[in-house]
Amino acid sequence: MNTKRIILGMVFLALASTSLQSCFVARKYQQPEIQVQDQYRNISTTDSATLASMPWDKLFADLHLNKLISEALNSNLDLLMAVDRVNAAEAYFKQGKMGYLPSAGLSANGGKYRGSDNSLSGSAAGGNGPNYENFQLNGNISWEADIWGKIRSNRRASQSAYLQSEASTRAVESALVANMASAYYQLLALDAQAEVARRTISNRKESLETMKSLKEAGRVTEAAVKQTEAQLYSTQILLLDLEQNVSLLENTISLLLGRTVGTVERGKLKDQQIDFELNTGFPVQLFSNRPDVMAAEFGLKNAFELTNVAKSNFYPSFSVNASLGLESIKFEDWFSASSIFNNVIGNLTQPLFNKRSIRTQYEIAKARQSEAKHNFKKVLLTASKEVSDALYSYKTEQERYEIRKQEVKALSDAVSYSEELLNNAYGNTTYLEVLTARSNALSSEINLINSKFKQLNSTVELYKALGGGWKK
Numbered sequence: 001m002n003t004k005r006i007i008l009g010m011v012f013l014a015l016a017s018t019s020l021q022s023c024f025v026a027r028k029y030q031q032p033e034i035q036v037q038d039q040y041r042n043i044s045t046t047d048s049a050t051l052a053s054m055p056w057d058k059l060f061a062d063l064h065l066n067k068l069i070s071e072a073l074n075s076n077l078d079l080l081m082a083v084d085r086v087n088a089a090e091a092y093f094k095q096g097k098m099g100y101l102p103s104a105g106l107s108a109n110g111g112k113y114r115g116s117d118n119s120l121s122g123s124a125a126g127g128n129g130p131n132y133e134n135f136q137l138n139g140n141i142s143w144e145a146d147i148w149g150k151i152r153s154n155r156r157a158s159q160s161a162y163l164q165s166e167a168s169t170r171a172v173e174s175a176l177v178a179n180m181a182s183a184y185y186q187l188l189a190l191d192a193q194a195e196v197a198r199r200t201i202s203n204r205k206e207s208l209e210t211m212k213s214l215k216e217a218g219r220v221t222e223a224a225v226k227q228t229e230a231q232l233y234s235t236q237i238l239l240l241d242l243e244q245n246v247s248l249l250e251n252t253i254s255l256l257l258g259r260t261v262g263t264v265e266r267g268k269l270k271d272q273q274i275d276f277e278l279n280t281g282f283p284v285q286l287f288s289n290r291p292d293v294m295a296a297e298f299g300l301k302n303a304f305e306l307t308n309v310a311k312s313n314f315y316p317s318f319s320v321n322a323s324l325g326l327e328s329i330k331f332e333d334w335f336s337a338s339s340i341f342n343n344v345i346g347n348l349t350q351p352l353f354n355k356r357s358i359r360t361q362y363e364i365a366k367a368r369q370s371e372a373k374h375n376f377k378k379v380l381l382t383a384s385k386e387v388s389d390a391l392y393s394y395k396t397e398q399e400r401y402e403i404r405k406q407e408v409k410a411l412s413d414a415v416s417y418s419e420e421l422l423n424n425a426y427g428n429t430t431y432l433e434v435l436t437a438r439s440n441a442l443s444s445e446i447n448l449i450n451s452k453f454k455q456l457n458s459t460v461e462l463y464k465a466l467g468g469g470w471k472k
Contacts, residue, residue, distance in 0.1 A: 026149035026308035029156075029301050034377050036283050041388040042395070043280060050281030052289040052466035056177045059276065059463060064266050065184045068257065072180050075258035079176055082169040089158075089165035096158030099151040102143035110135035110331070135334045138325035145319070150312035157305035164298035170291035170470040176256065177469035181460045183253050188269040189453035190246045196445045197239040204232040204438070231438060269449065272456055278394065280466060286383045289467030296372075296379040303365070303372040310365035313358045316350040383465065390462035397455040404448040411441040 039045065051059070057066050073079065112133050146152060211228045214220045254261040286293050321344075328339040351358055414437045463469060 026153045026305075026312065029304050031297070032300070032373055032376070034380060036286075036380070037384065038282070040280055040283060040384065040391060042391045045280060045282070047279060048281050048285065049277075049279040050285055050289065050466055051276075051279050051463055052281070052285075052468040053471065054276070054463075054468060055471060056181075056463075056469050059468070060181060061275075062184075062267050062272065065181060068184060068253070068264070069177055069180050072176055072257050073173065076176055076256055077258050079169070079172050080258075082165075082172045086162070086165045086169050089162040093158045093162035096155040099155050100146065102141050104139070104141045106137075106139045108137045110334075132329055133331065134327070134329050135331055136325060136327045137334070138323055138327075140321070140323040142319060142321045144317060147318060148312040148315045150309055150317075153305045153308035153312065157302050157309065160298045160302035160305060164295050164302060167291045167295035167298055171295060174291055174464055174467065174469035178460050178464035180253070180256055182457050183249060183256065184264075184266065185269075185272065185453055185456045185460070187246065187249050187253065187264065187266055188272065189449050190242055190249065191266070192269040192449045192452075193446050194239060194242040194246065196442070196449070197235055197242055200235050200442050201232065201239065204228065204235055207438070208232055235442065269452060272452075274456070274459055278391075278459065278462060280387060280391065280462075283384050283387075286380060286387075286467060290379075290383045291467065291470055293376075293380050293383055293467075296376040300369070300372040300376045303369040307362070307365040307369045310358075310362040313351065313361065316348055319347045319349075321345045321347065383467075386465035387462065390458055390465050394455065394458035394462060397451055397458055401448070401451040401455055404444065404451050408441070408444045408448050411437065411444045415441050 056069060060066055060069070110133075112131075114131050144151070208225070208228045211220060211225045215222060215225050250264045251261040253264050281289075287297075288294070322342070324340075324342040326334055326339040327341055328334040328336070333339055418437045
């Protein structure tokens with residue numbers, strides 16, 4: 001009868017504790033108010049279409065590049081480690097979802113016990129210590145009432161941590177796609193520049209022979225021959241530098257692919273075209289397109305819920321512990337009805353003095369929440385800045401590329417005219433003018449290729465800045 005009263009009392013306390021949830025301490029998360037501009041700088045749009053929605057295999061037409069990106073997404077070590085972090089966060093999330101359930105356990109023990117003759121019980125028995133057997137089978141269960149929302153906040157915190165790790169993985173994936181495309185375009189640019197250097201070396205070898213012939217004819221001095229020879233050597237050094245950079249970049253791409261260093265299959269820079277609209281959408285779309293922005297907000301949610309958990313520690317907690325089992329001092333009576341025992345205990349705990357540890361943890365949680373909020377705002381502002389930077393870079397490089405094409409043509413003509421005048425017996429040009437024209441023409445061709453790379457790279461940066469590269 002007393003046991004029934006105890007059980008009924010515990011049930012009543014549990015129901016009463018549940019009703020106290022109307023005094024719920026934990027606050028509900030609300031996205032902080034962050035002022036977001038209506039338009040990106042340097043562009044005005046009325047369409048929500050954005051480059052970020054385009055899958056990377058549709059954006060990049062080069063089959064070699066698509067093959068490299070696909071391989072990197074399957075074997076890049078940074079991405080694989082990020083996936084492992086997601087798996088770990090998912091395990092914590094699954095644990096957090098079980099916070100409402102009670103804890104249960106089962107134990108069994110048995111043995112023979114011999115007490116000390118000099119113990120209190122042994123002395124009382126005339127120097128004969130207790131000697132007995134005992135066998136026990138015990139099942140126990142404990143449950144804590146979520147009066148102040150502590151368990152719910154913990155569950156939401158673990159969920160936010162899991163979603164943050166997922167978003168961080170998508171950010172790694174987006175960056176990997178962009179890094180691979182950028183490295184690939186740079187490799188094509190180096191190939192094109194090396195090709196220009198090789199062609200220039202061949203031309204300057206011919207020019208050197210021409211200068212030697214002109215010297216023998218008394219048209220130029222030995223200085224002109226040596227200057228032409230020096231130009232040949234400087235171009236050969238340029239080619240060595242370019243070939244070295246090609247090798248180093250192939251090693252970098254191999255690392256992105258998660259494989260040993262080696263040659264990278266690739267196409268030609270001249271075949272790369274930009275034949276798609278650079279749609280940006282609106283800045284507010286960064287909340288759902290940029291994985292690092294999403295990760296930053298999930299980090300803020302996690303810190304917010306952990307602050308709720310820290311605050312709930314100021315309030316009393318209620319838990320119920322119960323056990324049921326069999327106990328006997330004789331093995332043959334262990335499983336009889338007379339060996340059954342049970343107990344139910346309710347605990348109501350209110351922290352009073354704990355060396356300020358609860359308040360310290362709460363203040364730390366609030367500080368981390370404030371830090372997470374500032375980080376969220378910073379990541380969002382950085383994302384908007386990167387979009388604006390990429391847009392401006394693309395427009396600038398597009399104009400610069402068209403101007404450089406005209407510059408290359410003008411300088412190529414200048415080389416042809418000056419060489420023709422030098423070879424003409426009645427010309428009035430000097431070998432220094434020829435050397436200058438050749439040097440400027442080489443630099444101009446190298447710069448034209450570099451402008452082409454920057455134009456392609458700015459589209460990659462825009463794609464990444466808008467949040468592209470992770471959507472299927």
